[in-house]
Amino acid sequence: MTTKQVAAPRRPVATMSVGHAAVDFYQGAVPALVPFLVAERHYGYAAASGIVLAATLLSSLVQPLFGSLTDRWTMPWLIPVSTLCAGLGIALSGLGDSYVLTCLAVALSGIGVAAYHPEAARLARVASGGSHVAMGWFSLGGNIGFALAPAAVGPLLSAGSLSASPWLAVPAVAGVLLTVHVIRALAPRAAVAKAAARRAGRDNWPEFLRLTAVIVCRSVVFVGLSAFIAVYAQQRVGGGATAGSAALFVLFAGGAVGTVLGGRLASRWGRVRTVRIAYAACVPAVAGLVLVPGPALYVFAALTATALYVPFSLHITLGQDLLPNRMGTASGVTLGLAVSVGGVASPAIGALADATSLRTALLPLIALCVVAWLVARTLTEPGEDDARRPSEEGAGQEAASVPQR
Template sequence: MTRLSSDPGSAATLSPADKSGQAQGFLASIVGATALAHGCNDMIQAVLPSIYPMLKASFSLSYTQIGLISLVYQLTASLLQPWVGLYTDKHPKPFLLPAGMGVTLLGIGLLAIAGNFLTILAAAALVGVGSSTFHPEASRVARMASGGRFGTAQSAFQVGGNAGSAFGPVLAALLIIPHGQLSVAWLMLCALTAIVILTRVSRWSARHGHQHMIRHGSAPLQKMSKGKMVQALVVVSVLMFAKFTYIASLSNYFTFYLVQRFSLPLERAQMCLFAFLAAVAIGTFAGGPIGDRIGRKAVVWLSFLGVIPFALILPHVDLLWTVVLTIIIGLVLSSAFAALVVYAQEVVPGRPGMVAGIMFGTMFGVGGLAAAGLGKLADMYGIDWVYGLCAFLPLLGFATLFMPETRSKQK
């Protein structure tokens, strides 16, 4: 594994291991560092929806206002990401990583002392801006260090975020909800840890990242016409809409659903949410390496078609089977994300940061709009009705039929 050197004189030279090419194919230390920082980032983000019930009670918020908090956070986390990615593809700015985490740090502090709904919205916006700076650049660094195993690197990077998202509700249940809003400030330690990690990653990226990416190129790609490129991106957009609207229904409102339908205590409901999010993390990790072997399109097929029967049954079962089915859904549906990201990067070669920004931006944007829309529907028709409606979303996975192939030879 490569050490993160702090020697300024190493900027123009590569270590013997770097020069060997094969020995330094997949840099687990760099990919692992980006995954760990991603975990810190997304754990902070996951705490926000996890404390919605506490905020709802403390500030007498409606489901619509809860949805607006998600909307503000998700939109600020999404709108800037493509532009950050496009700019850093042309003008790399690796130290944006710790700087963005600094903005998240400010958002956490504001959330801990927020005294009204508007201040909560401002805090959510700051956390979103920090996220929009982090994701495209960190994803690009993980790709740089992949040694050509792009799906594996993307999965490792994403599973760090999903693991953080899974532990967010646990942290909220054990630390924040019992001790109140001010205890949110403990998350500042997590942000500071991420800043230290990202500073070291940024040094490696500034010195060796570009050379390493050139050395380990991808397999030959199909020459794709503009029409086919548009078709591919439209299909990816449809699949992202289906996946993240469904995920938003669970990550934002699952605790409300369990409390209302099964009279489950809030702490136990948070643990059920943790089980779902942990399954998402495991499924995400599996999807990338499988996609490197059997192809991105095959993984997407397995992910969407495999989840359809479980999603349709979910609104009609008891508590035990609700938990079991959500775990299965998390495992199966999440496996598609890394494949979709790498597929889109193959459709638009040479712009990994921009594509990552669009993909993560779409994820957050769709999640935010879905959270707001589903919150409004929950106020109008009830949370049970919302889950009945969302059960049909995985059927949009049949759009995979129209995905053009990108590789002339699969690995």
């Protein structure tokens, strides 16, 4: 598949982006719930961490499973059902006092999030008409939903306590009502696209595994910075909690800019070249963030987030094109399993910071950017090898037909 772009219908892509925002709202809602659970139910740090783990790790691990299921069968109905499950789990999490039931409710939400992404990514690809810009907007929808969750959960539960949690189901219901007609319209086209993709070529597992390695490095870098940049900004800049909140805002805002910019750059330069340039830019950006003191930290935070998010939507379409027979699995891995590694690595960064300093603990992130860039240099645009192979074989046959002297 080449990087030639076609115009994407705006309305279906925009609608799918809204649905993506509704689902990823519940990923952001889990950490926003934790302070209220700690305050009202007197949970300790270990118990609070268990609730977050029940949502994030379970969601990430089962996404490839749902991806495998959608590779076997076209399941557009899974999108609205999973959206409702994500909302129902969070809505129930604030009711009752049982820790086990709270974990199960949050886990249900995580499973809903996991079930949504593989099939939704497939339909979004169909709706985009092959446009990298459109896929960037679809990815941005998820980022916006995640970012909006704390702004909605905090005021709602502050006013009504945990007993107001059923109101948190509203985004899920709204997301389903807004997207169900588009999903119904896209489903036949998705089935045709799946059959065409299977005829397009073989799965390229070696290159897909290299792409996964790149995504893992990116995940550790971004999640590590997300977890510690607020504290680090207070140490390096001063200004207390305000300085930390500003750094976190810059990191998330830069990510939104990078997500949209990535699609536009890929339309001009191609996906793989854009990915390589983005990770090359990550190296000095993260180095400046970690090593340069003073207010310049905010500039490097913006550059880092932009560079890390430029390839975000491109990872999804590259994975789908590398595994044309298993596009659901590819979507599940690029959106789920690889991303979870960042959360698993965060405690290691914290432990190293306790043993040394936070600055020392963040230094390995620079090295991971270098690794991501080096591995990205080995990637090729899907289809290039297949396009070269016939010409190479033809050249070889022509050379064989020439009499040897």
